[in-house]
Amino acid sequence: MNIKTYNAISHTGLDYLKEHGYQINADKPADGILLRSQDLHHETIPNSVKAVVRAGAGFNNIPVDDLSKRGIPVFNTPGGNANAVKELTVAALIMAARPIIGAIDFSKEVRGGDVSLRTESNKGGYRGTELYEKTLGVIGLGNVGSKVANIALSFGMKVIGYDPGLSANTAWRVDRHITHAKSVEEVLKESDYVTVHIPYTEKNHHFIDADKLAMMKDNAALINFSRGSIVDDEAAVAALNADKLRMFITDFSNDVLFDSDKVIITPHIGGSTVEAEDTSALMAAKQLDDYLTTGNIVNSVNYPDINEPFTSKYRLGVLHNNVPNMIGQITKVVGELNLNIEELSNRAVGDYAYTLLALNQLPKGQEENIVDNLAAIENVLNVELYQNPDLNKEK
Numbered sequence: 001m002n003i004k005t006y007n008a009i010s011h012t013g014l015d016y017l018k019e020h021g022y023q024i025n026a027d028k029p030a031d032g033i034l035l036r037s038q039d040l041h042h043e044t045i046p047n048s049v050k051a052v053v054r055a056g057a058g059f060n061n062i063p064v065d066d067l068s069k070r071g072i073p074v075f076n077t078p079g080g081n082a083n084a085v086k087e088l089t090v091a092a093l094i095m096a097a098r099p100i101i102g103a104i105d106f107s108k109e110v111r112g113g114d115v116s117l118r119t120e121s122n123k124g125g126y127r128g129t130e131l132y133e134k135t136l137g138v139i140g141l142g143n144v145g146s147k148v149a150n151i152a153l154s155f156g157m158k159v160i161g162y163d164p165g166l167s168a169n170t171a172w173r174v175d176r177h178i179t180h181a182k183s184v185e186e187v188l189k190e191s192d193y194v195t196v197h198i199p200y201t202e203k204n205h206h207f208i209d210a211d212k213l214a215m216m217k218d219n220a221a222l223i224n225f226s227r228g229s230i231v232d233d234e235a236a237v238a239a240l241n242a243d244k245l246r247m248f249i250t251d252f253s254n255d256v257l258f259d260s261d262k263v264i265i266t267p268h269i270g271g272s273t274v275e276a277e278d279t280s281a282l283m284a285a286k287q288l289d290d291y292l293t294t295g296n297i298v299n300s301v302n303y304p305d306i307n308e309p310f311t312s313k314y315r316l317g318v319l320h321n322n323v324p325n326m327i328g329q330i331t332k333v334v335g336e337l338n339l340n341i342e343e344l345s346n347r348a349v350g351d352y353a354y355t356l357l358a359l360n361q362l363p364k365g366q367e368e369n370i371v372d373n374l375a376a377i378e379n380v381l382n383v384e385l386y387q388n389p390d391l392n393k394e395k
């Protein structure tokens with residue numbers, strides 16, 4: 001099988017795929033796509049593609065709705081780069097408290113003569129404040145936000161978190177000393193530092209806008225390592241110019257930000273560590289290989305996870321709309337071909353569902369029939385047949 005890649009994907013992921021028999025960027029139709037931040041919204045994704053995997057957390061660069069309708073699962077690698085983002089957020093917090101960049105520039109300017117005298121007598125302009133006993137507001141307590149919130153406690157900060165969609169899985173990772181706010185307003189009003197760790201969605205477009213900035217404490221600092229359009233940058237600059245906001249640190253460049261000396265911009269490097277790139281690429285490669293060879297879905301953002309050992313000779317993966325009477329129609333098609341179902345798993349999430357069937361007999365010549373007949377059912381979006389190589393050696 002052939003995998004098309006975009007962006008610099010760590011060799012850990014590429015090596016894994018090659019070791020498992022895949023070609024990378026071969027001159028033939030792609031079976032899967034592996035990418036980081038490439039914007040796929042304006043690219044044509046060929047029908048040969050069965051899965052798209054984002055080595056990373058955010059997937060707003062992928063046309064998920066279109067792919068869902070085509071029965072193509074999209075995957076991400078939750079948590080794979082969360083530690084990297086946490087550590088850079090800590091750096092941002094410290095840069096928001098201490099004028100480190102200005103102080104470094106100043107040290108470089110005083111070369112020659114009695115350097116030590118000039119630095120010692122002029123360093124007063126580089127006095128900062130401490131994070132200890134200040135309040136940090138964390139918006140979004142997922143993989144990144146929960147880590148940021150927890151580490152801030154060890155600085156002696158008071159931490160208030162806000163995440164109305166916190167899953168039971170994630171909730172246990174959040175230290176019990178973190179206050180859970182009932183509203184974002186509560187966080188904004190009480191925090192000396194606000195850091196945002198939420199996905200970019202239509203709903204979260206300009207989540208931090210002029211109204212929310214107005215609710216913030218005077219002289220607070222804002223940190224955005226999520227996505228550019230989650231903060232209304234123009235409103236942030238206006239708040240900085242009005243001396244409402246003290247500082248804005250963001251991982252996302254925007255022309256409107258360049259003229260303010262109260263802004264620090266990094267070039268989307270939150271997840272750019274060797275460790276995070278290796279971990280995310282390997283997770284992505286494993287998830288892609290698992291889906292393409294067994295039909296197991298792990299960490300999909302548009303189809304439900306089904307992850308079971310492949311113990312039968314064949315499997316059929318049916319991706320379909322989440323509407324009534326699908327299982328009845330699917331099992332009827334299999335029964336009409338006089339085939340026996342060993343196991344059936346079905347799960348749904350939102351508008352889409354996945355049914356995975358295990359079979360031990362599929363006479364030669366029936367492969368195409370069963371796939372075509374299942375694909376002909378109304379509301380079926382895609383059908384894939386998987387052969388278990390360990391149980392089909394003699395074929």
Ligand SMILES: NC(=O)C1=CN([C@@H]2O[C@H](COP(=O)(O)OP(=O)(O)OC[C@H]3O[C@@H](n4cnc5c(N)ncnc54)[C@H](O)[C@@H]3O)[C@@H](O)[C@H]2O)C=CC1
Nearest residue numbers: 057058140142143144163165166197198199225226270271
């Ligand atoms: N700068 C960089 O290089 C990186 C940026 N990111 C960005 O950070 C985002 C968060 O990453 P993770 O923590 O790994 O994702 P995650 O999916 O583990 O957590 C996101 C959390 O945000 C919450 N949330 C969504 N909308 C919210 C809202 N309006 N208010 C409060 N909470 C809300 C969700 O319930 C979820 O718990 C990603 O979606 C991505 O855009 C992630 C990794 C690297």
Ligand SMILES: O=C(O)CCC(=O)C(=O)O
Nearest residue numbers: 036037056057058271272
């Ligand atoms: O370095 C990258 O690939 C970007 C990471 C990122 O933004 C994400 O994981 O959402």
